[in-house]
Amino acid sequence: MSTMLAAVYTPGNDQLNLVPDFPIPEPATNEVxxxxxxxxxxxxxxxxxxxxxxxxxxxxxxEAAGEAVKLGSSVASEKIKLGQLYAIWVRxxxxxxPPVGTPPDAVPxxxxxxxxxxxxxxxxxxxxxxxxxxxxPPEIAAVCADAVITPYHAVHTTANIQPGQTVLIFxxxxxxxxxxQIAKHFGAKVFAVDIRPESRALAKEFGADEAFSTIELANxxxxxxxxxxxxxxxxxxxxxxxxxxxxxxxFGQTLGAKSGTIVLVGISRDDQKVSSVDLVTGHxxxxxxLYGTIDDLKEVLDLVSQGVIKxxxxxxxxxxxxxxxxxxxxxxxxxPEA
Numbered sequence: 001m002s003t004m005l006a007a008v009y010t011p012g013n014d015q016l017n018l019v020p021d022f023p024i025p026e027p028a029t030n031e032v033x034x035x036x037x038x039x040x041x042x043x044x045x046x047x048x049x050x051x052x053x054x055x056x057x058x059x060x061x062x063e064a065a066g067e068a069v070k071l072g073s074s075v076a077s078e079k080i081k082l083g084q085l086y087a088i089w090v091r092x093x094x095x096x097x098p099p100v101g102t103p104p105d106a107v108p109x110x111x112x113x114x115x116x117x118x119x120x121x122x123x124x125x126x127x128x129x130x131x132x133x134x135x136x137p138p139e140i141a142a143v144c145a146d147a148v149i150t151p152y153h154a155v156h157t158t159a160n161i162q163p164g165q166t167v168l169i170f171x172x173x174x175x176x177x178x179x180x181q182i183a184k185h186f187g188a189k190v191f192a193v194d195i196r197p198e199s200r201a202l203a204k205e206f207g208a209d210e211a212f213s214t215i216e217l218a219n220x221x222x223x224x225x226x227x228x229x230x231x232x233x234x235x236x237x238x239x240x241x242x243x244x245x246x247x248x249x250x251f252g253q254t255l256g257a258k259s260g261t262i263v264l265v266g267i268s269r270d271d272q273k274v275s276s277v278d279l280v281t282g283h284x285x286x287x288x289x290l291y292g293t294i295d296d297l298k299e300v301l302d303l304v305s306q307g308v309i310k311x312x313x314x315x316x317x318x319x320x321x322x323x324x325x326x327x328x329x330x331x332x333x334x335x336p337e338a
C-alpha cells in the first residue's frame with residue numbers, strides 16, 4: 001500500500017502527530033484524489049488544538065488546493081480534469097456552516113472531523129472542487145478557500161456593502177487585510193483598527209483610508225465618529241463595545257437615523273455584553289457571519305486572478321506544521337486585539 005506524510009489530530013493532544021506512513025486514500029465513486037499543493041494554517045485549527053475537545057482522530061487541514069490525480073468511477077472526466085489545480089470548498093453538515101458553539105465532534109467536515117489536507121494527498125467529493133484560474137499559485141488558491149472567502153462573505157453577502165458606505169474593520173490579520181481590499185473593491189470608505197503599528201501601516205498600504213489603534217479609535221468615538229458597518233475579526237469585549245459605539249445612531253447621529261450594523265466574524269472566549277437599550281436606542285443590528293458559499297469561492301478566485309485581492313502568505317513545509325501552529329497560537333495570545 002502506498003503511503004504519505006500526514007499531520008494527524010488525536011484527541012487530547014495540543015500538537016499534531018506527524019505520521020510518515022499514513023495510507024494514501026482511494027477516491028470513492030464520487031470523489032477525486034488530489035495531490036495537495038498547499039494548505040493554509042487556520043485559527044480554527046488552533047481553536048481545536050487549544051480546546052482539545054474533539055473526540056475523533058483525523059488528518060487536519062481544511063484550507064487547501066491540490067492537483068487532481070485520480071477520479072472516482074462516477075466522476076466525469078470532462079467535469080474534473082486530471083492535472084488541473086482545484087481549490088476545496090468545505091461542505092459542513094446540512095451544506096451550511098454550523099452555528100457558533102456547535103461541538104466540534106458534531107461537524108463532520110473536510111479537515112475538521114474528516115481527513116483533510118495536512119498531507120501529501122487527500123480525497124474530496126467532486127462537487128466541492130473549484131478550478132483555479134491560470135496564474136494563481138497554489139498557496140494563494142489555498143487561502144482563498146477560507147482566509148479570503150470568509151471576509152468576502154462577511155463584506156459582500158452578510159453586510160452587503162454598497163459604494164459610498166463607511167466600514168470599520170477590527171483586526172488586520174490575514175482575514176482583516178483581505179477584508180480591507182474587498183470593502184474597497186465594493187466602493188466603501190474603509191477604516192481599520194489594530195493594536196500593532198505594522199498592521200495599521202499594512203492596512204493603509206492595501207487601501208484603508210485611515211487606521212487607528214484602539215486608543216485612537218476611543219478618542220475618535222468621543223468626538224462622534226460613526227460608520228455604517230463594523231466588520232469584527234477580533235470579537236473581544238473591547239472591540240464589540242467600540243463597535244456598538246461606532247454604529248450607534250446616538251453617537252454622531254440623531255435618533256431615528258439609519259441603523260448601523262456589526263458583522264461578527266471573529267470567535268473569542270470573551271463575553272459580548274450589551275443592553276437592549278443600547279441596541280434599540282442606537283438602532284444597531286448585530287449579525288454573525290461564518291465562512292461562505294461555493295459561489296463566493298468562485299468569485300474570490302476570479303478577483304484574485306484579476307489582482308483585485310492580493311492575499312499575503314508565507315510558506316513552510318508540512319513537517320513544520322506544529323511550529324507554524326505554535327507561532328499562530330502565540331500570536332493570538334500576545335495580540336488579543338490583532
